[in-house]
Amino acid sequence: MTALVTGATGFVGSAVARALLARGETVRVMARVGGDRRNLDGLKVEIVEGDLRDPASRRKAVRGVTSLYHVAADYRLWTRDPAAMFATNVEATEGLLSEAADAGVSRMVYTSSVATLGLFTDGRDADEVTPVNAGDMIGPYKRSKFDAEARVRALAANGLPIVIVNPTAPVGPRDVKPTPTGRTILEAAAGRMPAFVDTGLNIVHVDDVARGHLLAHDKGVVGERYILGAENLTLQQILVRIAAHVNRKPPTVQIPNAAIMPIAYAAEFFARVFNTGEPFVTVDGLKLARKRMFFSSAKAARDLGYSARPVDEALADAIAWFRMHKYL
Numbered sequence: 170m171t172a173l174v175t176g177a178t179g180f181v182g183s184a185v186a187r188a189l190l191a192r193g194e195t196v197r198v199m200a201r202v203g204g205d206r207r208n209l210d211g212l213k214v215e216i217v218e219g220d221l222r223d224p225a226s227r228r229k230a231v232r233g234v235t236s237l238y239h240v241a242a243d244y245r246l247w248t249r250d251p252a253a254m255f256a257t258n259v260e261a262t263e264g265l266l267s268e269a270a271d272a273g274v275s276r277m278v279y280t281s282s283v284a285t286l287g288l289f290t291d292g293r294d295a296d297e298v299t300p301v302n303a304g305d306m307i308g309p310y311k312r313s314k315f316d317a318e319a320r321v322r323a324l325a326a327n328g329l330p331i332v333i334v335n336p337t338a339p340v341g342p343r344d345v346k347p348t349p350t351g352r353t354i355l356e357a358a359a360g361r362m363p364a365f366v367d368t369g370l371n372i373v374h375v376d377d378v379a380r381g382h383l384l385a386h387d388k389g390v391v392g393e394r395y396i397l398g399a400e401n402l403t404l405q406q407i408l409v410r411i412a413a414h415v416n417r418k419p420p421t422v423q424i425p426n427a428a429i430m431p432i433a434y435a436a437e438f439f440a441r442v443f444n445t446g447e448p449f450v451t452v453d454g455l456k457l458a459r460k461r462m463f464f465s466s467a468k469a470a471r472d473l474g475y476s477a478r479p480v481d482e483a484l485a486d487a488i489a490w491f492r493m494h495k496y497l
Contacts, residue, residue, distance in 0.1 A: 171195045173234040173274075175221060175265070176241030180344045180351075181280065181336065183208035184379035185238050190214070192383070199230045199241070208343050221261045224268070231269040237277040238382055239265060244310065246349055247451040251309035258313035263320045270329045277331045278386050281318045283371070283396060283464050284311040286335060294401065294465040297335070297394050318394075325392035332389035336378045337371035337398035337464055340483045342490035344375075352449065353404075354487050357411040358497055364422040365404045366429065369461035372407065373399035374483035377476075384473040399477035401463040410481060414488050426459055 172189050176182030177198035189196050190212060197215040200206060209216070219226025221241055231237065243257040262279070269277060287301030306312040318333065325331040344351035350370065356362045381397035389395060402410075405423070412419035429450060439448065469475035491497045 170236070171197050171215075171234045172236045172238060173197045173199065173230055173269075174238045174240060175199050175230075176239075176280075177214070178204055178206050178208050179241065180208075180346065180348055181339055181375060181378055182238075182240035183212075183343050184339075184341075184375045185240055185382050186212060186214060188376070188379040188383055189238075197230070197234060199226070205345060207345055221265065222256055224264060227261070227265045227268050228272070231265070231272040231274055234269075234272070235275055236386060237266075237269045237274050238280070238386070239277065240280040240382075242280065242282075242314070244348065245447055246308060246310055247447045248309060251313075254309050255313045255316070258310075259317045259320065262317045263324070266321065266324055266329060266331060270324075275330060276386055277329065278382050278389070279318075279321045279331055279333050280382070281321070281333050281335045281394065282311075282314045283335045283337050283398070283462060285315045285318045286396070286464070288460050288462065290460070292461075292463075294463045296465045297396060297468055322392060330391050332385045332391060333394035334378075334382055334385045334389075334469075335394055335396045336381070337373050337396065337462070337466075339373055339375040339378045340487040341375035342486050344487065344490070347491075347496070351487065351491075353407075354411060354484065355491055355496055356449070357408050358415045358417075358488050358491065360415075360417055362408060362420055364420050364424045365408055366424055366426050367403070367405075368426075368459070369401060369403040369463055370407065371398040371401050371462060371464045372480045372483060373397065373477050374480075374486065377478060377483075381469060381473070381475050384469070384475055388473045390472070393472075395469040395473060395475070396464050396466045397469055397475065397477075398464050398466045399483070400480040401461075402480065403461070407484075410484055411488070414481075414485055 177186040287299035338350045409419040
């Protein structure tokens with residue numbers, strides 16, 4: 170029995186691959202030629218080289234596997250080429266899952282995101298059934314994941330054995346890119362965030378998210394989705410906890426979201442003109458920050474037996490890993 174993990178060179182995918190190996194499974198991973206494979210160092214996995222957007226690569230990857238964990242995604246809050254993001258997150262996802270079914274894969278877990286879910290404006294924690302529509306999606310990343318999940322749910326309704334998981338904001342070791350949340354931790358730990366905006370996130374340890382994937386595989390209901398999170402915190406609370414870990418004073422100045430928007434437009438203009446990559450502050454990121462991304466994992470706890478460690482442990486592990494690998 171072999172499990173295929175897409176995105177295993179990335180943050181969440183590498184944690185899923187490690188969790189599978191830890192329980193004795195044979196693991197195959199799909200990796201791009203010339204891609205960063207640091208997260209595969211020391212792992213006894215079979216590597217199939219290819220591009221997720223290439224049907225031949227996908228068919229080769231799914232041949233002979235019994236389970237699929239489709240974790241790979243183009244995760245950026247800013248991109249100069251939204252079409253490429255949709256090709257990866259939507260079209261390639263639908264193709265991969267369909268081809269896996271044709272190859273006889275008996276169980277699939279699709280990694281979606283809480284970005285696809287609805288939010289409340291009155292402070293309540295959102296869950297898997299909070300009302301949402303396409304018009305609520307801000308930016309190409311959220312819209313691409315929303316469209317992808319809609320197609321995945323349709324495939325499951327047509328008989329494909331797919332369970333969906335919606336991680337919140339994972340943090341922890343091996344965030345090599347790093348992710349937008351990881352960048353926030355880095356900037357705060359380095360003392361480069363003198364102020365904050367009024368927003369909030371649900372933070373969770375990446376290894377708990379990985380364990381949630383395995384629980385979804387083992388116990389999840391086909392076509393259902395499960396939020397994998399831990400603790401809801403405002404950005405100010407997150408920065409206070411990070412400051413405590415690095416013996417710094419936390420920022421105390423709150424800046425109105427609108428005051429930073431001109432900086433975000435300027436940063437994106439600079440990034441486009443000088444090809445500097447994703448700017449630290451983005452227009453879509455600030456639009457997202459207008460709402461607190463607070464969620465409940467009660468369904469996963471009840472139906473899967475999911476639980477998560479304290480967020481302080483997740484932040485400590487993230488900071489320790491960044492320091493060990495010279496990010497800090």
